[in-house]
Structure formats: structure tokens, C-alpha cells
Amino acid sequence: MICPTCQREIADYSNFCYFCGTRQAPGVAGRRLMRSVVDSKIAGVCGGFAEYFNWDPTVTRVLFVFITIGTGFAPGIVAYIVAWILMPQAPYLSSPAGATHTATPGGGSR
Numbered sequence: 489m490i491c492p493t494c495q496r497e498i499a500d501y502s503n504f505c506y507f508c509g510t511r512q513a514p515g516v517a518g519r520r521l522m523r524s525v526v527d528s529k530i531a532g533v534c535g536g537f538a539e540y541f542n543w544d545p546t547v548t549r550v551l552f553v554f555i556t557i558g559t560g561f562a563p564g565i566v567a568y569i570v571a572w573i574l575m576p577q578a579p580y581l582s583s584p585a586g587a588t589h590t591a592t593p594g595g596g597s598r
């Protein structure tokens with residue numbers, strides 16, 4: 489791909505330009521597991537997993553709840569807290585769905 493700032497060829501998977509240091513727009517290759525800010529009920533962990541694996545966020549949550557109940561609550565809750573701590577929070581508008589869920593303060597009129 490071509491760096492939009494300095495117009496030089498860089499590797500497709502690189503997150504930063506080697507020449508000018510510009511952060512490249514996150515594509516599919518640069519996708520990371522991050523907590524979702526646009527699709528979160530508690531901390532965005534399930535939404536983040538759903539975005540990363542291209543799952544339905546609701547299905548992901550339902551499955552997570554069932555697994556948590558099925559394993560006696562503690563493993564699921566501990567896993568959620570660990571993921572909450574370890575997963576970085578996604579920047580706003582990182583996902584294509586962010587366009588429909590703009591988190592503008594003072595909005596909310598429909």
C-alpha cells in the first residue's frame with residue numbers, strides 16, 4: 489500500500505509508515521482485539537470479540553451468558569474481568585458500525 493502522507497510504498501500489514509511515521513488507517517490486516525466503544529453493554533468485551541471475529545454482538549453476549557451460567561459463573565466472570573483489564577479500548581469510530589452509533593454528546597434526538 490501507499491502511505492497517504494509521503495506517497496511511498498510500505499508493506500500492507502504495517503501500522504506505521506517507515507519513512508514519515510504516520511499511523512496508517514486500520515484495515516482488516518491491522519485489526520486488533522479491542523473492547524468496543526460503539527457496541528458495549530458493560531465494558532465492550534463481548535462487542536469487541538464480536539467485531540474481531542465478525543460475530544453478531546447479541547449472539548456473542550447470549551453465548552457468553554450461557555457459558556458463564558453453565559460453568560458456575562466464576563470462570564466466565566473472571567474471564568470477563570481479565571479481558572476487560574487486558575483488552576485496550578478501541579478508539580471511537582474504529583468500526584464501520586460507528587457511523588450509525590455516533591457518540592456525540594448532546595445528541596439522542598430521533
Ligand SMILES: [Zn+2]
Nearest residue numbers: 491494505508
Ligand atoms: Zn509516510
